[in-house]
Amino acid sequence: MNSDCLVALSIKEQNDTALLLSLTGTYSHFPSTSNLKQVAYRKAPNGTRLPFIITNSKARNKLQEMADCFTANFQKLSNSIVMNFTWPLFDQCTVWVMLAHKTGRWDSHNQCKPIGDWLQKLQIIKDDSNCEILCFKKSDYPDMFKDSLFSTEILIQSRQQSGIALKKLFSSLGILSMPYVGRNKDVK
Numbered sequence: 781m782n783s784d785c786l787v788a789l790s791i792k793e794q795n796d797t798a799l800l801l802s803l804t805g806t807y808s809h810f811p812s813t814s815n816l817k818q819v820a821y822r823k824a825p826n827g828t829r830l831p832f833i834i835t836n837s838k839a840r841n842k843l844q845e846m847a848d849c850f851t852a853n854f855q856k857l858s859n860s861i862v863m864n865f866t867w868p869l870f871d872q873c874t875v876w877v878m879l880a881h882k883t884g885r886w887d888s889h890n891q892c893k894p895i896g897d898w899l900q901k902l903q904i905i906k907d908d909s910n911c912e913i914l915c916f917k918k919s920d921y922p923d924m925f926k927d928s929l930f931s932t933e934i935l936i937q938s939r940q941q942s943g944i945a946l947k948k949l950f951s952s953l954g955i956l957s958m959p960y961v962g963r964n965k966d967v968k
Contacts, residue, residue, distance in 0.1 A: 784805065786802040817837070818834050851932075875896070876934070
């Protein structure tokens with residue numbers, strides 16, 4: 781299967797922007813940058829060897845290949861619409877990640893960091909510490925994703941846009957009007 785990074789962009793107003801990435805093939809599985817660390821050494825001025833941590837070159841190369849694919853496809857997209865982009869595209873945002881199916885046992889929350897780091901390196905987001913990154917396994921929702929189980933989708937929205945969507949969702953579920961009961965007192 782060929783690997784690709786498909787790009788879709790929705791711009792309504794300055795604060796109402798969404799970017800959708802669809803990663804297919806080998807790109808659908810992000811390498812974990814925290815689990816693939818290696819120890820390297822550098823020489824100190826006094827001649828001693830000092831250890832430091834680097835990311836595995838295989839993981840680094842895959843992330844660079846994915847970045848190059850995004851850049852090429854985003855360039856094609858931006859050539860088809862007349863608009864100037866300011867980088868990074870998002871300052872404070874919410875990143876929704878629907879992860880492709882993987883065999884074996886794995887934790888979706890371990891994918892937040894490498895995805896956030898990758899998006900920051902691409903200058904899609906300014907600082908991943910200002911972004912909420914939520915990862916879901918598509919295999920946990922087989923009826924919803926049966927046609928796209930083997931691709932990873934990343935949706936990046938401005939914080940304001942995702943806040944409006946969450947408020948609508950909470951309202952529709954009645955969550956905002958539920959009475960809370962605490963240890964010390966009841967809260968309405």
